[in-house]
Amino acid sequence: MLQYTIRRLLSVIPVMFVVSVIVFMIVHLTPGNPALIILGEDTSPKAIADLEEQLGLNDPLYIQFFNWLSQVITGDLGTSVYSERKVTELIFSNFRPTFSLMSLSMILLLVIAIPAAIAIVALRKTVLDPIFTSVSLLGVSIPDFWLAILLVLGFGVALPVFPVAGYVPLTEGMGAWLYHLLLPAFVLAIVEVGIIARMLRDSMLESVNQDYTKTALAKGIKEREVLVRHVFANALIPTTTVLGATVAGLLGGTVIIETLFTIPGIGQLLIDSIHRRDYPVVQGVVLFIAAIYVLVNLLVDLLYTFLDPRIRYD
Amino acid sequence: MFQKKTNVLALCILSLIVLATITAQWWLPFSPTNIDPEKRLTAPSFDHWFGTDDFGRDVFARTVVAAQVSLAVGGIVALFATVIGTTIGLVSGYFRKVDFILMRVIDGFLAFPALLLALALVAALGGSLINIIIALTLAFFPVMARVVRSATLQVKNESYIEAARTTGASHFVVITRYIFPNILSPVIVQSTFIFAKAILAEAALSFLGVGVDPSTPTWGSMLQEAQIYLTIAPWYSIFPGLGIVITVLALNLLGDGLRDAFDPHQVKRKPRTKVA
């Protein structure tokens, strides 16, 4: 167990190394001189030379990379060209809305997916099951931003129940926070609901036919109780493996959803910075999101082996 | 029986869309670029089935023509990602020595949500059709590499591979003649899903305004332009979106059907993850 944990922890290092190479390359892939791109075209040659010097652009690429990497490791992601603020500071101040959005949609996701899966299994012999399969297929085929547009039309315009945009921090009151965030969080969650619920349903259906379920039923325990106590509990374990992918889905989704609902999170920061050609921020945000994703996957893996010791790495 | 019908239906829908969009210029009642300022933002009618946009252009014609770019991007990305991913997956699964290095690189790519990686790459390369194809290919080939690698690992231990090796077949021959044909089904299934995901991702990029030249109609860029007219011209937002949904749904149905057809006993374990 311990050995596995250590090995899994160490495996993060090469992954993060490759991640940082890719992120580093973002600026160097841009056609033309990065200093020129950062400063704009109407800049004096001296200012460009100064920045080249400052960024170390005259060094060989691998030296540039290691210099950059050593800065990143010490927590220095550079400075935004546009706002002249520290990238770490920008990420920090924009992360709260994103965190709010993701937490709320995670809660919504579980609140919707778990009862749905249990209900589907309980009613597996009825028409509900094929409906569910079709809906979940439709779910992965709808672009989330289009679904958001439809929901905005429905619940923001036709029946104005929710505001169609904006964000209020939690400190301004739970009600206002929830009121603004519910619709975007729902859109973000709904896409993943299909995946999680389907995963749960498949695992549950598998264990419904297991011996211990039959034994329990034979003992006269009510089916509902068996489903929740045994079948569901056993299905949870394999489901945790997709949680990592779910977090990736949510992280990627926030980029679009934040832009659509003008929530000032890191997704919007990223899009704005792309439009502004503010590469240090683009690099910082991309690295940050990848790091979170790697971390979440690590935790999920460890949790999984902890829950089910039969499974081993590789 | 049932699965076959789904496949046929999905194929029919896809062929219809492809045929419609390729032949569009010959049968569309309106040109997709024909500006008619007198008819701005008119609701769907007998003349304009899907209404008109803010230039007075026919939304139906534009939705049909937009399929060209969306399908071309999706198809080319699926092809490139499949070729690159399959090559890497085969090499990695077959030669254990390079496996470690290659898989760490793939893990690195997989550490980004796909859309985010594509977004960052387009930001770096600049928004053009070719760059979007490059970015999406880089975003989707790692999944293919993973799938092919694990399939290769399974097939590699089969006795007929050993037999082929002992008769003196070269590594190249073993990979291309013996392994590749046996992993073809997951490759085809996966590339169908990549096709679907690439269409969604292209739409998302265009919607975010980092996609192709604004004057090229794609479903995503139409949705972006439609956004400010959402309350006064909802049809403008609805129909291009339906185009995406129907196409992607057909592809997903096809992928699902193919998977079941290739491997009828397989428990549907792997959920399709959506392009994030």
Added chain:
Amino acid sequence: MKKITLLLIGLIALIGLIGLIGCSSDEGGATKADSSGNDSAEPVEGGKMNVAISADPNTLDWMYTGESAARKIGWHIFEGLFALNQDYEAKPLLADSYEVSEDGKTYTIDLREGLTFHNGEEVTSKDAVASLERWLKVSSIGEITNQHVESLEVVDELQFKIHLNKAYTSLLSDLSAPKHAAVIIPASIAEEAGEQPLSRDELIGTGPFEFDSWKRGNEVVIKKFENYASREGEMSGLTGGKKAYFDSVHFKVVKDPQVILNGMKTGLYDYGSDIPLDLYEVVEAAPDLVAETSNNGYTILTTDKSEAPFDDNKVRQALNAALNKEEIAKATYGNEDFYGLDGALFTPNQTALYSDQNIEGFSGYDPEKAKELLEESSYDGKPIKIMFANSYSDYKKIAEIAEQQLEEVGFNVNLESFEWATYLDKWGKASNWDIVVIGWSPFFSPNQAGMVSQDSNSSGWYNSPEWQQLISDWATAGTEEEKDQILAELNATLYEERPFEKVANVSNLDVRSTSVKSYNSWYGPRSWNTWKAE
């Protein structure tokens, strides 16, 4: 087969739902409680006003820049010696009084007593002279004025003189121009900043609000200046009596106009600027919103005349013949109440400056002629780049339609769009573009016309001895007849040399929430002498 049937049913249901939404979105026309903004309710002090703007400026230095976003924020912070009143006439603001010598060559200006800057220093004639000296150098309008200025002279604490090399009748209109504005800042800052834009710590003016903070791309906050010394009398335009009721005003950058409108309905914003004209009916239908329309100058296509192909007047003529301006304007602005096809240098509502002489060259739409002209010209078929800022939807539309119309006659066209800040960068260099699509706010004298300012990027490097001659004639023009003559000749020069293609005069649509009381409609958001009902 069940699966397919269900999927189909699902899809049909979805389409049905969409249809329902589509049908139910037209709301009944509710009547408005408050449309004038003027009511007798008691003023309310305090609170904050949230103004949504579509892009934040590159700098808040109103003297340094001509960006409209800088103007809308800048006039809260800064004030000039003279300013436009409600009728766009130059009236004293920081100046108490002024005298012009017999020969028209010396202006003696007295400052008002008791004026203080936001940093607590008193405003003296030394500050005024230092500010004007900077303005003569960094402002596109100041540069023109500078050709007529001989020297500036401090007389005493509050009095100074402007010595001109000859009589110059546009001086007051230059000093009150609401862009690249001749605002008064502390002498120390004016000298320190020199020809660089003011840094954030240097944003010190005399206005009713002072600069507080700026998160770029996010929001600019200004707060009430407690020691503001107001003029006597009624508020009028930028001058007259001003009083800040709000504690602070937050200018929030919101790119999506739909989001602005929805935010206004829920009280997130109190005022929204630059709403696309298409949404006018949405605003009208909303019971709590009031449309504020104003003259927004006009939109143009500026050609880069320093390089091929538009260095050739034939190609520029071909451009004119290729453009169907009526189609462009109608498709871009929709509602005919909000645009006007008119070729004059000024807009018709600027009665003193408007001349309808010699504007026949404005709309010469004739594709066949365009093809001929292009054939005869030096154009070699190389793609031309049309560049625009994507923060404004009308530029994008004009560019797209122009692309189509130009390609019809044989131009080869590429479009490039950038965010506003990047666009400004790219605009500076001729190799980045061949045509830009841009709007110009109203201007109040021929020498303030930025789209023809000589040899600059904003005019596409227009160099015209004729134009310069007319501008200097204008400076000494005494009578109305002389002025009318010059205005007519300016129009003629415009269509002979074709430095730009005018598309249409346009209105600007801002939106105000009815909770903002006693608001006076003019030319952009002004947050003084107005308050929010509780």
